[in-house]
Amino acid sequence: MTLQSEPTACPWSIRIHQPCLCHSDRHALQEIAVTQPDFRPIKRQLILNGGFVMLFGFAAGFAFVFFILGSIELWPIPGKIAYQLPGSDKAWRMTHLEGVINGLMLWLLAAVLPTFELSVKLTHRIAQALIITAWAFPIASLFDALFKDSRGLRFGGPITNIIPFFLFYVGILTLIWAVVAVIVATWRQRPE
Incomplete structure (x- = not known):
């Protein structure tokens, strides 16, 4: 200047x-x-999905508060519903944080992915993989909060355990693929 x-x-x-x-x-x-x-268009998809995943996490945060209180009550709405939500403190916290953190990850990705100097096609595939991951983890975590014996850590048990097992499986596989794709594509680029 x-x-x-x-x-x-x-x-x-x-x-x-x-x-x-x-x-x-x-x-x-x-x-x-x-x-x-x-x-x-890729950034728009990431921003929209990130926002919706965060809203999912916020809703789980309200459920987390209701679980802790042992009733459903919202100020300034008068009254309360005496109902103890199922699950555990740990399961509701995990569901809440999975939504918020994964949504923020998509927003961060929208900001930095174009700077990786990848092709539009590869960038789109990576974005799609991470959108799948961002939705899979909080939905799978919600099963643990809502249903008994449904952490999804191993195959078997009730259907409410098998569904999150496969959601976690798909989420982690797409996450690993996306990270490896970025590393390989960046490794192949020649520094100028």
Whole structure:
């Protein structure tokens, strides 16, 4: 940034800013912008899904509070419903945090994924894999909060245990694939 004491030939210059981009420079920047990949649809998917996953986590947070209170009550709404939600303190906390953290992960990914210098196709696949992961983990954790013997840590038991088992399985496999894909693609790039 330079401070100019004399007016410049370019009418678009501002005295405090760097020298102006004249018509030829602007045309060159437009050509560069056209050749850059458009990550906006991918970022939109990540931001929307991240927001919805966080809302899921917030809803689980209310359920967590209701579990701790032993009743369903919301101020300033009068009255309460005397009902103890099933599950455990640990299961509701996990469900709440899985939603919030995975939603935030998708928002962070929307910000940084285009800087990885990956192809649009690979970026889209990685985003899809992580969206699957972001939804699989909090939904699988919800089963533990709602149903007895349903942590999903091993195959077998009631159907309420088998469903989260497969959700965790799919989530971790897609997560591992996405991380390895980013590492391999970055490793193959030649530093300039």
